[in-house]
Every structure is written in structure tokens, then in C-alpha cells.
Amino acid sequence: MSATASTRRVDGILFDKDGTLFDFHATWSVWAHSVILDLAEGDAPLMQRIADAADYDLALRRFRPTSPIIAGTNREAAECLARAVLRRTVDEIETYLMQSAALAPLAPAVPLAPFLEGLALTGLRLGVMTNDTEHGARAHLGAAGVAGHFHFIAGFDSGHGAKPSPAPLLAFAHAMALDPARIAMVGDSTHDLMAGRAAGMQTIGVLTGPAQEADLAPLADVVFPDIGHIPGWLGA
Template sequence: MKRPATRALLFDKDGTLFHFGETWNAWALAVIDRLAGGDAARREALARAARYDLDTQRFDPSSPIIAGTNREAAECLMTALPGFPLAALEALLTDLAKDAPLVPTVHLPGLFAALKSAGFALGLMTNDTEEAARSHIGRAGLADSFDFVAGFDSGFGAKPDPGPLRAFAEATGHAPAACAMIGDSVHDLVAGRAAGMKTVGVLTGPARASTLAPFADVILPDIGHLPVWLGTGFPKND
């Protein structure tokens, strides 16, 4: 049975709208240095906890921070900060994330204007906080582009749970089968499959095509290739 044409697009944020490495590797080094406070041993311990290579200044692809929630990132770093209040660390990470040096994967305003004018419902779901997500899309010129914005703390759950994806479908009035989840991580695509959506993997995050392939209906170099993939899937005016 043929699946419905795609009418709604739900995007991950980090590694999808913004290059993961260029955005978050430098940010992570600054966070580690701030938390280390000049203590070399603590700096090394924080890097190990985050699975961050201080020599290459990048995350290992296996780092739980890459696709995890802000709370999970704080819990990860807490193993190297005994006695540091978890709530305070989580709040600090949230505050620092709002000023991360964003590097867009494509010209975002042009792409999202085209998708919106074509009639697609557009959403953003990230395992970051909703506050940071809204700050980032605002800085990128996308404040009015989305019909739905959610973080792990928005009350719908976090990926790979399909709850927030189903919330997007319900909020925009589309069946999950008419929605596509677009992301750079296995978490994104597993959530999409569980929600009954089409799944689109992009290669602007740490994961390789071979890692995403078992969970993706299609893999694209970046979200700029979406219009070609959608093709006749562009919804017509009713």
C-alpha cells in the first residue's frame, strides 16, 4: 500500500540545522575549561567523562552527550565533578548553550521559506532544552518558521521515545505516515520509525551513512537536498 505524500517535516537541531562539529566541539572545550577551573587533572577527567578528545578538540562519536538531553550531559559530567549540584550544572549548561557558535548546514532562511511556501507544516524537536532551541532558531533567522518547537523538557519526552514526534503530528493535524523525521543521529531515526513516520538521515553530524542506513528511508548529504527528495511530494493547494 502506497504511503501518503509527505506534508509535514520535523527537524532535529544539532547536526541537522547546524553542523555538529563546528558548533559543539569548540563549545564543549570552553565548557570543560570553565568547569576545570585551571585544574589539569579535573580537565582530563571531564574530557574522559564526555568522551571528548582534548588533542583533536572533538567528541568521540560514542559520546552520550552528542544525542543526549541536557540533563544527561550534566549527569555525564557530574562523574568528574563530585559534590557539584546537578541542578546547578544543568542550568549552567543550558545558559552556555544559548551562546554556542552556530554554524548552519545550509542557508536556512531560504530553505525554510521555500518549504513553508510550498505548504509543508514544519517542526523542530531537539534533545536540547526548548529555551536553547528557540534561542538558536531566533539567531538563525527562523523564529517564525516553525509550527511546533519542542525540547526534551517540553513535556512530550525525549528522543528516541516517539512521544514528541507524535505530539508534532497531532499539533499540525497530520497522520504520522504523512510526516518525515529528519535528523543526523540514530536517536532521531529510531524515534521516527517508532512514531510511524518516514525517516531521513543527514550526514552533517558525527554519524556515518553506514550507521544511519538501517533506520533511514533515505540518507542525504544535508537538508539542502530535501526539495529534490520530496519531488512530487510537495503538497498541492487544496
């Protein structure tokens, strides 16, 4: 039996994008290696300096959990890389990252279209708030064929701020005319869950990003292996 508005836990779900809707390492660790190679123009010592600045393991081709890029904004990532790529400005790197990220290979955490269609059938309002750019978010959701399932899509540059501030989450609540307490914020990082708690929302952690359960559990009402477990939690 589908959950009704009177029995389900929430009226809206706000998703992070990277590490939540899309598996982080399968998408962004793969993309990052090509970015480092491109920015270094084949210079091996420079590749290592860029990788060190990004806290990226070149041998394993994976971000380390301590990388400042994981939960940062596109601008913060550009500032980080600019410390190693001295011949390019932060603005140049930021534009490059935005353009290249829009073409990143996507690895959905679960088959997204049927997952989102199932949630929509219950009448839930759905949104995405990412510390990526709004351009990148719309490009990725469009490439995955699911942009139309979301009532709200925002990036750090959409005018609402960036996580861990609760402001962009509250912008979703306001746009949907929902009580924040009846919204679940879903994310793979402490930034996501800190923002959710500060906004007065329910919080769901997922393990499709670099963070471990021990990192997320103190900030989450529940932690799942991936977003595919949410319908069961809702009773849908």
C-alpha cells in the first residue's frame, strides 16, 4: 500500500547530487584523474602537485576522504587547484571545471528514473541541492534523463548559498511551501547532514560517497547503503 500524506514521514525530499544520486568514486574520482592530467599537460611532477593539493591518490585514482574538494563548491575546488597550477587563474580553472564536470561520466547510485517515478507517485515534492554549479546539476540530471522529476534544482551559485549553511535547504522548503520538519535531506557528506539538521529537517545519510557510516551516523536519523532504501523507510 502506498503511503498517504497523513501517514508518511515526509512531504518532500531534498537530495544532494554527487555521492548521493550518483556514486562518487565511479563518477568523480574517474573524472578527476582526467582533469589532473589535462591541467598538468602531461607534466608528471605537476600532476603530483595538483593531486597533492586535491588530496587525490594518483596510484589508486581515488579522492582521499580528507579531500577538500569532496564537499566543496566549484569555486573552492578551483581555489584549491590553483595553488598548484600557477599558470592559470582561479577564474580560468573555475570555468574549466564547470565545463568539464558537465561532461563527467555518470554512475547513478541506483536506476534513477524508476526510483524517482516511484517517489513521485506518492505525491512527494523532490529537489536537488548541490555544492556543484546549477549548470552542472542540470546537465547531469538531464544526461541521466531525470531532470523533469525534480521540482527544485539549485547549486551553490543559485543565490541561496552553499551547504553546510541551511539557507539553500530552507529555500527548497519555501519554494515548495513545506514545513522543514516534514522534509528529508539526503546526502553522503557531513556538510549535507549538518545543513539538514540546521534547517530543522530529517536527515538521511547514504554510503555512496567517500564518508563512512561512523562519519554520518551522529548527524543522521538513519544511514542507508544507498538511496534505494528510502522507499522502504517511507513505507511507500
